[in-house]
Amino acid sequence: MIGERLKRARAATGLSMQALGAEVGVSANMIKKYEHDQSMPGSGVLVRLSKALEVRSEYFFRPVKVELTGVEYRKRSNAPRAVLKRIEADVLDQAERWQELANLWPSFPVPQFSLPAMLPSSIGSMDHIDEIADLVRTDWNLGLSPIPDLIDALESHGILVIVTQVDAQATFDGLQASVAGKPVVVVSTNWPGDRQRFTLAHELGHLLLHDRLPAHLDEEKACNRFASAFLVPASALRRQLGEKRHALEVRELYLLKLEYGLSMQGCLYRAADLGIISQTVRERMFISFATQGWRKQEPGQPYRQEITFLFQQLVYRALGEGIIGESKAAELLGIPVFEFHQARKLELLDATAHQ
Ligand SMILES: [Zn+2]
Numbered sequence: 641m642i643g644e645r646l647k648r649a650r651a652a653t654g655l656s657m658q659a660l661g662a663e664v665g666v667s668a669n670m671i672k673k674y675e676h677d678q679s680m681p682g683s684g685v686l687v688r689l690s691k692a693l694e695v696r697s698e699y700f701f702r703p704v705k706v707e708l709t710g711v712e713y714r715k716r717s718n719a720p721r722a723v724l725k726r727i728e729a730d731v732l733d734q735a736e737r738w739q740e741l742a743n744l745w746p747s748f749p750v751p752q753f754s755l756p757a758m759l760p761s762s763i764g765s766m767d768h769i770d771e772i773a774d775l776v777r778t779d780w781n782l783g784l785s786p787i788p789d790l791i792d793a794l795e796s797h798g799i800l801v802i803v804t805q806v807d808a809q810a811t812f813d814g815l816q817a818s819v820a821g822k823p824v825v826v827v828s829t830n831w832p833g834d835r836q837r838f839t840l841a842h843e844l845g846h847l848l849l850h851d852r853l854p855a856h857l858d859e860e861k862a863c864n865r866f867a868s869a870f871l872v873p874a875s876a877l878r879r880q881l882g883e884k885r886h887a888l889e890v891r892e893l894y895l896l897k898l899e900y901g902l903s904m905q906g907c908l909y910r911a912a913d914l915g916i917i918s919q920t921v922r923e924r925m926f927i928s929f930a931t932q933g934w935r936k937q938e939p940g941q942p943y944r945q946e947i948t949f950l951f952q953q954l955v956y957r958a959l960g961e962g963i964i965g966e967s968k969a970a971e972l973l974g975i976p977v978f979e980f981h982q983a984r985k986l987e988l989l990d991a992t993a994h995q
Pocket residue numbers: 712842846859860863
């Protein structure tokens with residue numbers, strides 16, 4: 641039965657039952673029957689449905705297995721419901737393709753995410769979170785330098801990353817899902833790199849800190865603190881800025897952002913959290929950010945965006961090992977077979993987006 645998947649694909653396009661029905665030549669009521677599994681479309685209608693909804697017809701027959709969890713975007717986002725629905729549909733679709741890819745392997749070649757062995761069972765204070773961030777860096781062999789590729793760092797420790805293009809207005813705040821027992825973090829291609837990185841690190845914070853925080857510490861604030869501490873370790877910031885400062889040059893924040901991939905405002909907060917500058921200095925600079933319109937868009941070149949390669953790499957690995965054929969590979973990548981064929985042969989490398 642295809643009801644659930646049809647409903648989701650329709651949500652992703654934002655079409656009403658009426659509009660979809662008109663496009664495929666059936667009544668709105670018939671679409672409703674399909675969605676409630678009270679009727680099954682014939683093969684002709686199915687082909688037209690997949691065209692109208694821009695999905696491959698196989699899409700309707702993939703079993704529904706994936707659930708979104710920790711949907712924190714619901715409680716904070718200002719995004720319209722219709723946009724959230726489209727994001728959710730896109731994420732579920734990508735998550736299911738992950739699930740399907742994972743199921744192909746006798747043993748999925750992505751490590752299991754595990755908490756650092758030394759992670760304490762309870763966390764006492766915000767300052768304690770700095771130690772947790774350092775602990776993860778040690779556990780992951782990241783040293784104290786900037787993390788140039790955060791997605792790669794997460795993926796190589798068993799956290800899958802889904803990048804959605806749906807969020808045109810950049811309105812949601814990241815969300816988590818779980819696929820094949822692995823945590824998944826979602827970010828948008830419409831965000832600058834520093835915002836993607838903050839969200840990735842913030843969600844890692846949830847995985848580490850959830851159930852370990854005392855009642856007086858707000859989990860969202862704690863995860864924000866973790867994110868900035870993970871991106872810019874305390875010792876690194878003290879080395880860059882000094883132990884105590886009476887004022888900061890705004891260009892210092894800019895250089896820190898370019899080096900560590902944490903926003904200028906994030907670096908400003910971090911300097912105040914660590915007592916390098918006073919809260920008064922932070923507030924003064926923050927007001928100056930606001931008056932110059934830098935709160936929403938910071939000056940200068942944005943930090944480069946994060947890219948994920950893992951899914952594509954695993955599809956080609958499965959193909960290379962003969963686990964799947966071209967048609968399944970194309971389906972997993974969500975592109976037509978002829979396009980996949982060109983991509984596989986590295987044809988049109990400069991001309992197409994699917995490289
Ligand atoms: Zn959160």
